[in-house]
Amino acid sequence: MQASAHAxxxxxxxxxxxxxxxxxxxxxxxxxxxxxxSIVDPATRNYGCYERWGDDxxxxxxxxxxxxxxxxxxxxxxxxxxWNGLYQNNVNGNHQAAVPSGTLCSGGNAENxxxxxxxxxxxxxxxxxxxxxxxxxxxxxxHGADYFRIYVSKDSxxxxxxxxxxxxxxxxxxxxxxAPTENxxxxxxxxxxxxxxxxxxxxxxxxxxxxxxxCSDVNFS
Numbered sequence: 001m002q003a004s005a006h007a008x009x010x011x012x013x014x015x016x017x018x019x020x021x022x023x024x025x026x027x028x029x030x031x032x033x034x035x036x037x038s039i040v041d042p043a044t045r046n047y048g049c050y051e052r053w054g055d056d057x058x059x060x061x062x063x064x065x066x067x068x069x070x071x072x073x074x075x076x077x078x079x080x081x082x083w084n085g086l087y088q089n090n091v092n093g094n095h096q097a098a099v100p101s102g103t104l105c106s107g108g109n110a111e112n113x114x115x116x117x118x119x120x121x122x123x124x125x126x127x128x129x130x131x132x133x134x135x136x137x138x139x140x141x142x143h144g145a146d147y148f149r150i151y152v153s154k155d156s157x158x159x160x161x162x163x164x165x166x167x168x169x170x171x172x173x174x175x176x177x178x179a180p181t182e183n184x185x186x187x188x189x190x191x192x193x194x195x196x197x198x199x200x201x202x203x204x205x206x207x208x209x210x211x212x213x214x215c216s217d218v219n220f221s
Contacts, residue, residue: 037139038084039201042127042216045105045118049073050080052125068124075117084139086115087205087212095202095211101165104200105215121161124217126196131220135186135201144180144206149173150188153198164198164215177206193220 038047049069053062057077063070072079086107091098099108105118135150150173153159157168172190196219203212 036084036087036141037137037143037203037205037212038086039135039199039214039216040138041136042129042133042199042218044083044086044214044216045124046072046079046086046115047083048125048127048217050083054080066125068120068122071120071122072117076114079115079117082111082114086110086118086214087210089211090209091211092209095213096166098211099213101167102163104164104166104213105198107211107213110213118215119163121159121163123160126217126219128221129218131190131193133188133190133218135188135199137184137186137203139182139184142180142182143210145175145178145184146204146206147177147202148175148186148204149202150175150186151200152190152193153200155193157198159196159198159217164200169200180206195220 038044040047043051045068049066049072052066053059053069053073056062057073057080062073088098088107088110103109103116103119106113106115109116135148137148149171151169152172153164153168154170157164162168173186173188175186178184196217199216199218201212201214201216203214204210205212
């Protein structure tokens, strides 16, 4: 008996349902990447890993060329795909309670520890900056900001061997509010820093009590 050349309506619906299910599994990652924001220059740890390796994250050369990103991709690729979802809700302004020392770069193990590899000390790739530099912030959802708080790690802190704690930070700038927009440039003036440091930024979004935590590895040159 010869098989029919046309698929039955039931089979077509079954195939379409399977495709819809597969797409639904992918959407949380895509929407997560579009819904929030991050510092893109100097690049945060997970944004930098996404930018450098997002289209080649299975390349084993990363282990030698960019070992901190390699350990991050191995730990949880979603930390990079969702590079702008590192936040905690309902902090009520008490950042030090919500984000204990040693977990600053993961936002206090935000999202059930998705970003925990960001806390790992090591030779993260750095961005060269001067003592007067500009933070470039990107937020496709245009939440606006109640404020940004920007810190620089102290000279006594070694990011290659220590997890970042509040005790390691100097507050160098706190901004006022920003109206909703996709791109915000924040000029930062410092003095006396040289060599490797971490710029740690808190973004308090305006649309709700949603608080983001960013670690950017820099080299003051």
